[in-house]
Amino acid sequence: MKGVALLGWVPWLVLHMAYLMIILLPADDAQAAPGIDLVRSARGQIGRTVHYDPGYRALAYPNGDVPIDRSVCTDVVIRAMRAAFGFDLQQHVHEDMRDHFQAYPQHWGLKRPDRNIDHRRVPNLMTFFKRQGWLIRNTERPSDYLPGDIVTCTIPPHLPHIMIVSDRKSTDGTPYVIHNIGAGTQEEDRLFEFAITGHYRVKFW
Numbered sequence: 001m002k003g004v005a006l007l008g009w010v011p012w013l014v015l016h017m018a019y020l021m022i023i024l025l026p027a028d029d030a031q032a033a034p035g036i037d038l039v040r041s042a043r044g045q046i047g048r049t050v051h052y053d054p055g056y057r058a059l060a061y062p063n064g065d066v067p068i069d070r071s072v073c074t075d076v077v078i079r080a081m082r083a084a085f086g087f088d089l090q091q092h093v094h095e096d097m098r099d100h101f102q103a104y105p106q107h108w109g110l111k112r113p114d115r116n117i118d119h120r121r122v123p124n125l126m127t128f129f130k131r132q133g134w135l136i137r138n139t140e141r142p143s144d145y146l147p148g149d150i151v152t153c154t155i156p157p158h159l160p161h162i163m164i165v166s167d168r169k170s171t172d173g174t175p176y177v178i179h180n181i182g183a184g185t186q187e188e189d190r191l192f193e194f195a196i197t198g199h200y201r202v203k204f205w
Contacts, residue, residue, distance in 0.1 A: 035148015035165075038202065041083035042076055042164045042178040043187060049076070050184035059116045062091035073162045073180050074120045077150060080164060080178075085204055093119040093128050103127065122160035126152055126198050134200040142174040145191060145199070151177065152198035161194065 045068075053070035063082065066075060081087045097104050097113040105123040118124050129135060129150065137144075145151065147167035155161050163177035170176065170189040178187045 034204070035146055035202070036167060037084040038080050038148040038164060039167050039178065042080040042185070043166075044083070045071075045076060045079060045185040046178070046187060048185070049180060052180055052182045052184065056117055059090070061094070061115050062088050064090055064116070071180050071185065072120060074122060074125060076178065076180050076185055077125065077162055077164060078119060081202070085202070087204070089125070089128070090115060090119045093124060096128055096131065097124070100131075103131065122152055122162050125162060126160075126200075129198070129200040132203075134202055136199050136201050138196050138199045140192065142169070142172075142191070145175050146201065147175070148202065150198075150200040150202065151191065151196055152200075153194040153196050155181075155194050160197070163191070165191065 048068050049071045051070040052072060053066065054072050057066050059065065065079065071079070078089045081089055094113055094115040097118055101113060104118075104127050105121075107123065108121075119128075134150075136149075145165045147165055149165040150162065151165060152160060152162050161179070161181065163179035166176040166178050166187055168176045168187065174189060174191055176187050176189050177191050178185065179190075180186070181188075181190070
């Protein structure tokens with residue numbers, strides 16, 4: 001009977017130990033864990049997306065995409081978020097712009113949303129991310145950038161760019177980024193190469 005009673009404690013002990021592991025997990029690791037899925041999804045584009053192609057294209061809706069062998073920088077983020085979270089930026093940005101068009105940049109002289117291109121423009125993604133409450137503070141400390149964070153910057157003289165922070169780091173501890181800056185999707189040590197204009201952390205959890 002003692003053996004039976006002891007066995008009754010086993011499930012409780014297992015659950016208790018699992019709970020302790022969760023609450024004792026370092027905060028950075030706990031925050032980074034969901035972001036790893038975004039990193040892996042972005043990394044999966046390396047070697048498949050080999051061209052930079054900024055041409056306008058009519059896309060299916062929702063979940064429209066250009067051919068996998070080509071992209072602009074925003075497509076890396078769009079594809080990664082679909083694969084990692086099932087979150088379609090094309091649809092969500094379009095719906096938010098449809099309902100709040102004046103809240104978005106008016107750089108392109110449009111009178112209404114265009115679901116083929118709006119989500120593929122960095123300033124629109126910056127606005128959407130901020131409206132979702134994903135904006136966090138810019139710093140120059142590498143440790144403040146967790147895997148899966150999304151960073152925007154400006155390539156001189158005035159080209160907006162967007163990148164996903166990797167879980168891999170350079171020898172000085174600076175995280176790599178995954179992006180398409182002109183030669184297809186790459187993973188590179190370029191986080192602080194250009195002036196950062198936005199730092200975002202996706203919060204579905």
